[in-house]
Amino acid sequence: MPIANCKRCNRIFNKGRRELCPQCIAEEDAAFRVVKAYLKDHRDATLAEVTDATEVDVELLVAMIRNGRLLLRDNPNLTYPCERCGQPTHAGHYCPQCAAELVTALSGAQEELARKIKGKDNDGYYSRRQHL
Ligand SMILES: [Zn+2]
Ligand SMILES: [Zn+2]
Incomplete structure (x- = not known):
């Protein structure tokens, strides 16, 4: 089993197909569930409201949206800046x-x-x- 440093916490772990250690994966999964549950009850929430209420890292939240794990079809106010022009967007990088x-x-x-x-x-x- 090859070992690697976790991309997120830098701990050494047995590298599988993912770049994060099992603990970080578990933490991200937990954060994802918390955010999902919050968004279901607060459809008009903004990015700041979600991170305040759930205490999930804003970068982690944006990463979940960018990689398509978190879909915001029902949450029109949850936007983050486009990587190119800075306009609010809510899917992908741009x-x-x-x-x-x-x-x-x-x-x-x-x-x-x-x-x-x-x-x-x-x-x-x-x-x-x-x-x-
Ligand atoms: Zn880790
Ligand atoms: Zn743009």
Whole structure:
């Protein structure tokens, strides 16, 4: 069994498929259940209200939302800042607008890259031929 340092508390533990030690996993699971229960009773809660009431770390709470474990469909006020523009969002890393812009930018960059690779191949081919 390989050992590793827990990403959260830095304790050494037997590494399984997860990056956290069993104790941190148990703590996160407990925090998740507390937050879930709180949100069910307080649908209009904000991020600050949830962390105040549940004493769950704000970073842990945001991580649960970002990785999709905590879904906020029923909690419109529970938002956190978009990583790109700072606008309030409540799913993933970016607000819907940034997510859309990034998809567009990414596909544009991929097309450009594909063109560059293609052009480079051709240049290489022709310059090699010219040297022969
Ligand atoms: Zn740990
Ligand atoms: Zn944004």
